[in-house]
Amino acid sequence: MSFGGARKIKFNVIRFLGFVVMPLISGALLGVLGAYYFYSGAINNIESERLTEVDIEYGHPITLDCFFTKIPPNTKFITNVDSIDTGMLASYDIAIDCGGHIVHSVLNVVDRTAPVGTPVPVNIYSAETIPEPSELVKDIFDMTAVTCTYDKGVPDIKEGGNFKVAVRLTDSCGNYSIIDVPFCVKNDTQAPTIIGTHDIDVMVGSESVSYRDGIIVTDDFCENPSLTIDNSAVDLNHVGNYPITFTATDDVGNSTSVTVKVHVISIDTAIMSDAETQAYVDEAYRMAQEIVDDIIYDYDTDVVKAMKIFYWVHRNISFILSTPQYDNWAVAAINTFTKRYSSCYGAWACCKAMLDVCGIDNICVVRTVTNNWDNYHYWCLVYLNGEWYHCDAQKYFNGAAPAGYFCFMMTDWEIDNAPTNHKFDEDAYPPRSTTSVQSYINVYQGSISSNFPYIDE
Structure with a gap:
């Protein structure tokens, strides 16, 4: 009886172990395995989403999304990224806590921006x-x-x-x-152009000569070409003809030279000093200013001022073919203003004096002497309305032109077709206008049309 009871108890323990304990152990093991599997999967996901090395442009902010394709939950920096200067090109080890899993990435601050x-x-x-x-x-x-x-x-x-x-x-x-x-x-291969050179008459014994007067140097590129004057052969103390050479040079060394003669002549009048010469110039300008003040208004344009000047000279200076020798333009102007008659040289000198006091650029043009025309003629190139024009106040005689006719603001073609010979060395002077304005000019009345085509300055 007792033997049978013992067998029953043993049977119950085994059943207990088989039906109670073992399932618990198995469940625990399965839970552990499941947790391990889940954790391993999470770690693998983190590692797969993490970038082991990251390049960012300098100046770019450091954020978590720089290091992951997808940011894991509960992720934060361990490294103090705020202390990293992304304005400096360098590499850094960055530690990151991904929900308890620590990972490291290399951060490179790089330059991919072109200068x-x-x-x-x-x-x-x-x-x-x-x-x-x-x-x-x-x-x-x-x-x-x-x-x-x-x-x-x-x-x-x-x-x-x-x-x-x-x-x-x-x-x-x-x-x-x-x-x-x-x-x-x-591509500057053209030498400068020297304008206004001519033979010079000077009195024997003169202390000096203003060789640069009336000389203009132009160049196709250089704004201020240099001008040198070689007057070493000139002897002002002895009568004779001496060479003088003008040489103009541009910025790149292109140069041109013109040689003329200085005629040192004997003058019966007393030799003038530099101070006396300047005194004549001052007096010529004083006399010119008196006339300008009487005929010109401040509001007149340069074209109108010039017209009034040439109109006054044409009407007030009588033409005499042969007049006494003049020492210089200022003496000629003074004599002409005083006597009110002269050759073309005196008329030109008066126009020059008045143009000068009005601040209007002008150049003396000299007729080319030929076998048919063996005497000189003088007139003005005047800078008006942005271009150079021929102006000549001379009176014409022997029926060569109607009474009151003179040349004003003419092109080369127009002056060439005007009365008397106006042939000149065209290369020796600045380029002249090719635009005719004669339809706006009335030389007989000394007037300029109100419709004159002024350029915008």
């Missing part, structure tokens, strides 16, 4: 040395050192012209940009 700069326009002659590329760009900015090179090699500028030259800016990270620099290359 920037501003082109410096170049004005240069074709004969000059081309500037270094670094001189052609200003205000260059980049986080690293920048080198400047010609993108397509050193340009050939010998033909001249307007074009752009590509300059490459390259930083130490290899980023580059192309800056197009405007070039204006002047």
